[in-house]
Amino acid sequence: IPIELREKKKLEKENMLLLKDFDKLNEQNKVLKNKINKGKYEIKTIENFKMESFILPYIVDEKKTFLNKKTGYLGLYKYKLFVFFTSGKIIYFDKKNFNSKNFEFKQIKNDLINSNYFNNKIKWTGVRDILIDEEDIYISITDEKKTDCYSTSILHSKINFNFMKFEKIFKDNECVHNNKYIKGFKYFNGYQTGGRIVKKNNFLYLTIGDYNDWQKPQNIKSIIGKVIEINLENKNFRVVSLGHRNPQGLQNIENEENYLILTEHGPKGGDEINIIDIKKINNYGWPLASYGDHYDKFPLNHFTNKYAPLKK
Numbered sequence: 001i002p003i004e005l006r007e008k009k010k011l012e013k014e015n016m017l018l019l020k021d022f023d024k025l026n027e028q029n030k031v032l033k034n035k036i037n038k039g040k041y042e043i044k045t046i047e048n049f050k051m052e053s054f055i056l057p058y059i060v061d062e063k064k065t066f067l068n069k070k071t072g073y074l075g076l077y078k079y080k081l082f083v084f085f086t087s088g089k090i091i092y093f094d095k096k097n098f099n100s101k102n103f104e105f106k107q108i109k110n111d112l113i114n115s116n117y118f119n120n121k122i123k124w125t126g127v128r129d130i131l132i133d134e135e136d137i138y139i140s141i142t143d144e145k146k147t148d149c150y151s152t153s154i155l156h157s158k159i160n161f162n163f164m165k166f167e168k169i170f171k172d173n174e175c176v177h178n179n180k181y182i183k184g185f186k187y188f189n190g191y192q193t194g195g196r197i198v199k200k201n202n203f204l205y206l207t208i209g210d211y212n213d214w215q216k217p218q219n220i221k222s223i224i225g226k227v228i229e230i231n232l233e234n235k236n237f238r239v240v241s242l243g244h245r246n247p248q249g250l251q252n253i254e255n256e257e258n259y260l261i262l263t264e265h266g267p268k269g270g271d272e273i274n275i276i277d278i279k280k281i282n283n284y285g286w287p288l289a290s291y292g293d294h295y296d297k298f299p300l301n302h303f304t305n306k307y308a309p310l311k312k
Helices: 002-037 302-307
Strands: 041-046 049-054 072-077 080-085 090-094 106-110 127-133 136-146 149-158 194-200 203-208 226-231 237-242 246-252 259-265 272-277
Touching (some): 072 127, 080 127, 136 194, 149 194, 149 203, 237 272
Parallel strands (some): 127 194, 194 246
Antiparallel strands (some): 072 080, 080 090, 090 106, 136 149, 194 203, 203 226, 259 272
């Protein structure tokens, strides 16, 4: 048995090294494919809808592959389409490209990738949404406010095709530590960030996820698990809605001055669509109440029953 155990340990170590090599080769392969296919035009018809697409150049650095993130956010400025990749890379191109079938993009230099707001080596960090409002661009990001401690913030820049310098306009030092544990079980989740931005009159509304910290969404003094209203004149903010898990959709309702519609990723089977009355402080229950259930990986114990009983 001791010989078998030593052999098992040796094989596990070799397998770990092979997996690292595989990941490295896989990332290099993605870089090469993106370089080859950059600008490739495709057209498909799906249920009578004509779908046109170009392959976007998301590569930031061929060697530092952790900087290369495919996901991105789209914004329209006059006749130009902006793409903000999660990494912080910004490109734009003319809508007429779709008519000419010729993809030509230009990259805008900025201070996001080299900033200390987020660590691109971590997959879930980076840009979370963008909002273009005339000459202003607002972006939400995962913000490492202290070492290994995260929340969601808003940055602002004027549109500048040469260089965009961003400044933080929503400042709050609260964050959730990446080392949160419940009796040995790590329950921090950096994918539950929220980050959706909308503008109504002279206010921005920002969704902030709970980062899977069950103790903060019901605390009215906390910004975690909330919808926040930010006054663009004086940068003051207030909570307009609490009890949220991962609210990633937010939209104005036409002809409704006081309401927003919000979509939220809940637990297993517990996604939600909610109407937010911005003149009140709304409470949508998480993690005390949900029509969903905990995922199987979560331990059901005294802590869970106290903070996240998920009463229906």
